[in-house]
Amino acid sequence: MPENPADAARPAEAAARPMPSEILGLRASIDNIDSALVHLLAERFKMTQRVGELKAVGGLPPADPTRDRQQIDRLKAVAQGAGLDPEFAEQFRNFIVSEVIRHHERIAAEHAAGRRKGELPPLDTYS
Numbered sequence: 001m002p003e004n005p006a007d008a009a010r011p012a013e014a015a016a017r018p019m020p021s022e023i024l025g026l027r028a029s030i031d032n033i034d035s036a037l038v039h040l041l042a043e044r045f046k047m048t049q050r051v052g053e054l055k056a057v058g059g060l061p062p063a064d065p066t067r068d069r070q071q072i073d074r075l076k077a078v079a080q081g082a083g084l085d086p087e088f089a090e091q092f093r094n095f096i097v098s099e100v101i102r103h104h105e106r107i108a109a110e111h112a113a114g115r116r117k118g119e120l121p122p123l124d125t126y127s
């Protein structure tokens, strides 16, 4: 079994061909963008974690359909202007938010079970 499953489908002569330097340059930028996306997502999850704690303490439900609708409408317009498929933008947003809701439900359950203190820990976005 090859280390990379994609190699299995690639003919040997294609694998031996040198990679054009432009592709290597593009891949370096793709890697930079992927790193930035991971950092941005990590910061976003820190913010949503805090919202989840505040909601649990305040007795608010994890999901907020009004906010969902506003976010989807706004992001689809942003995607349209940026040349990104708006349906993809909506699905990507939904993928992230479904994970956020899962976190919020867990935080609320822990809070209800008394496994979390009533007081909120200080927000530290750089921890």
Ligand SMILES: C=C(O[C@@H]1C=C(C(=O)O)C=C[C@H]1O)C(=O)O
Binding pocket: 048, 051, 052, 062, 063, 064, 065, 067, 068, 071, 096, 097, 100, 101
């Ligand atoms: C973070 C919140 O909770 C949920 C998650 C959202 C998000 O990840 O952006 C948006 C709305 C809510 O469904 C919020 O209400 O702001």
